[in-house]
Amino acid sequence: MDPHTLALMYARNFMFMFYGFSAAWLIVAVYVISLARRGARLKKELDDVRRLTDSADSPL
Amino acid sequence: MREKFVIGLAAAAGLLLAFDLYRILLVLPDEAMQGAIYRIMFFHIPAALTGFTGYFVALILSVLYLSSGNLKYDSLAASVTEVALVFSCVNIVTGSIWARVIWGIWWTWDYRLTSTLISILIYAGYLMLRRAIDEPTQRARLSAALSIFGCVDVVIIWKSIEWFRTQHPGPVLSIRTGGGNIDPAMEHMIYYNLLAILMLATALVLVRTRQEDISREIDSLRRTANAAERNIA
Amino acid sequence: MRTIRQSLQVARKDLAVELRTKESLNAAGAFAIVILLLFSFAFDPAAEETKEIAGGLLWLVFAFAGALVFNRGFARELPNECLDALLSSPLSPASLLMGKASANFIMLLVVEALSLLVFGIFYNMRWWLRPWELAGIFALATWGISVVGAVFGALTVNLRLRELMLPVLIYPLLIPLLMSAIVLTNTLLANGAMTADQLIWVRVLGVFDIVFTALAVALAETILVN
Numbered sequence: 001m002d003p004h005t006l007a008l009m010y011a012r013n014f015m016f017m018f019y020g021f022s023a024a025w026l027i028v029a030v031y032v033i034s035l036a037r038r039g040a041r042l043k044k045e046l047d048d049v050r051r052l053t054d055s056a057d058s059p060l
Numbered sequence: 061m062r063e064k065f066v067i068g069l070a071a072a073a074g075l076l077l078a079f080d081l082y083r084i085l086l087v088l089p090d091e092a093m094q095g096a097i098y099r100i101m102f103f104h105i106p107a108a109l110t111g112f113t114g115y116f117v118a119l120i121l122s123v124l125y126l127s128s129g130n131l132k133y134d135s136l137a138a139s140v141t142e143v144a145l146v147f148s149c150v151n152i153v154t155g156s157i158w159a160r161v162i163w164g165i166w167w168t169w170d171y172r173l174t175s176t177l178i179s180i181l182i183y184a185g186y187l188m189l190r191r192a193i194d195e196p197t198q199r200a201r202l203s204a205a206l207s208i209f210g211c212v213d214v215v216i217i218w219k220s221i222e223w224f225r226t227q228h229p230g231p232v233l234s235i236r237t238g239g240g241n242i243d244p245a246m247e248h249m250i251y252y253n254l255l256a257i258l259m260l261a262t263a264l265v266l267v268r269t270r271q272e273d274i275s276r277e278i279d280s281l282r283r284t285a286n287a288a289e290r291n292i293a
Numbered sequence: 294m295r296t297i298r299q300s301l302q303v304a305r306k307d308l309a310v311e312l313r314t315k316e317s318l319n320a321a322g323a324f325a326i327v328i329l330l331l332f333s334f335a336f337d338p339a340a341e342e343t344k345e346i347a348g349g350l351l352w353l354v355f356a357f358a359g360a361l362v363f364n365r366g367f368a369r370e371l372p373n374e375c376l377d378a379l380l381s382s383p384l385s386p387a388s389l390l391m392g393k394a395s396a397n398f399i400m401l402l403v404v405e406a407l408s409l410l411v412f413g414i415f416y417n418m419r420w421w422l423r424p425w426e427l428a429g430i431f432a433l434a435t436w437g438i439s440v441v442g443a444v445f446g447a448l449t450v451n452l453r454l455r456e457l458m459l460p461v462l463i464y465p466l467l468i469p470l471l472m473s474a475i476v477l478t479n480t481l482l483a484n485g486a487m488t489a490d491q492l493i494w495v496r497v498l499g500v501f502d503i504v505f506t507a508l509a510v511a512l513a514e515t516i517l518v519n
Binding site: 020031049 | 097099103104107143146149150157160161264268271274275277282284285
């Protein structure tokens with residue numbers, strides 16, 4: 001195979017390799033972000049419900 | 061204390077991954093026939109192993125839940141399954157990109173790809189089932205049953221589709237082929253990356269489990285608040 | 294032995310109810326015929342290629358019609374709290390599950406027989422050339438589907454989205470079974486003898502049936518009892 005085609009093939013290969021790496025890390029990043037958001041939402045909900053039960057307890 | 065452990069674990073995973081990435085991109089040579097694209101293997105194979113290990117661990121945790129009744133096992137099982145699902149998706153996507161370069165097609169009905177896809181569908185069903193049930197004990201019980209059925213089925217699927225179609229490259233890891241199929245430096249790289257990804261997966265599982273526990277706490281507090289309101293009223 | 298006797302009692306009760314109203318059989322049967330009709334538009338019945346995929350078409354029809362049958366299986370016990378009554382009775386959960394599976398089995402076989410008739414007419418296929426082997430394969434595969442259908446019918450009976458969750462959960466699980474049945478049915482419909490290679494698929498069917506029946510019996514109490 002002549003060097004020009006070889007060079008083109010390698011360049012394309014590298015491009016796809018980076019696409020591959022990016023795809024993998026994108027999926028993990030999306031999951032981590034969704035975890036973070038869920039965590040924040042849960043924390044807020046926990047605080048809200050704690051306040052609710054505290055106020056429910058106090059009249060008793 | 062536990063949060064520090066999780067952060068430490070994630071940081072260690074990150075460092076190892078950075079080190080691996082340096083070696084993968086700059087130190088290891090190109091493979092003779094595939095060119096640069098083979099480097100995807102360093103994430104593809106560990107992701108696959110993490111995914112399937114996760115399913116088996118979830119099976120064990122489900123059995124532990126059913127025998128002990130302790131909901132902590134249920135939280136762990138759900139988290140492990142979810143993280144395993146994420147890494148299985150990474151597995152399929154990286155495999156698909158590799159296939160596009162090497163075989164010229166995005167998808168092929170090869171046995172590993174098909175089995176992995178079916179496993180993803182089974183465990184996506186698991187997560188859907190969990191969403192559909194509000195009561196924690198019932199949810200834990202039924203998800204545990206599904207997890208057991210699912211994992212046993214994944215084994216059956218794996219073997220039966222292997223007989224059905226074969227195009228995927230054969231095993232390369234020495235433990236399966238007895239050496240000679242792959243340059244040892246590359247093989248060690250796969251194992252290092254596997255370690256890094258397992259550490260990352262463990263950190264994610266720990267975070268997710270904590271969220272499950274918080275979610276259950278919120279649920280029980282709500283029920284208490286409801287009961288208290290009814291008492292007052 | 295007691296479990297088997299109890300299962301048969303449950304199966305008989307279900308079949309008796311079904312014979313009286315014929316609701317599941319009518320629905321599943323009509324559904325099967327409609328799908329076969331749709332398939333005849335999608336896949337040209339005259340073409341040679343269609344004859345090669347005949348097994349696949351048939352088993353898809355059975356799987357879809359089966360979902361209707363399984364949905365009704367436990368759902369019919371919900372009104373008047375019949376399910377609670379059954380569970381509080383001396384009946385063991387395993388017998389209840391196996392009884393439902395057996396009833397599913399018979400009903401699905403009836404739907405399959407009907408579909409085979411209609412299929413033979415629409416697609417001009419002579420399916421009766423190897424009757425015993427075909428019957429054997431159908432029995433093995435249908436039992437596997439019925440057990441999985443009963444288990445997940447029980448699992449999803451109290452869920453909001455029962456009709457949606459049941460198919461979503463069972464179809465991926467049934468893939469090895471459907472795959473084996475399709476391969477074997479294709480061979481038998483083309484009047485080929487089953488080669489030694491294909492005995493592997495019979496073994497897959499057998500393993501699937503045994504493993505899932507055992508799992509169903511072991512997990513029956515977990516799934517059914519609150």
